[in-house]
Amino acid sequence: GEHVKKILDALVTLYDFIIVDCGANYDDRTLTALENADDIMLVVTPEIGPLKNAVLFLDVANKLGLSLDKVHVILNRANSNVGIEDKEIERTLRRPVAYRVISGGRALVLSVNRGVPLVIAKPDHPLAQQIYYIVDSFMAVLHKKAA
DSSP states (O other): OHHHHHHHHHHHHHOSOOOOOOOSSOOHHHHHHHHTOSOEEEEEOSSHHHHHHHHHHHHHHHHTTOOGGGEEEEETTTTOOOSOOHHHHHHHHTSOEEEEOOOOHHHHHHHHHHTOOHHHHOTTSHHHHHHHHHHHHHHHHHHHHHO
């Protein structure tokens, strides 16, 4: 955790934005990253296991004193039609779904296997367009915060 804090402190002096992709554990490194985050993007899929993990995360975040206002829920595979509706997800998480992204299908798998991000390999793909939308929307929010 101490090393992560030093790294984050150094990165803040070099970059305007830092994105940390944390694992699903709550070790010192993850907790340090979360405690130092301005915003947290919580990615969930419409399945029981991931929803249970998201509830656990929100409980841990609350116990740590993290502001839940900085947690933004992203519903991944929003078009999977597996029987868990958006409203049920929001009720379960007690948070609105801020962003929805569809499954990337074959194009995403090929992109990952080739090591080329989908937004570069196929920028017109619907998933890539949704990623651009999330970034644009989030940037607008950040600019409002800075103003």
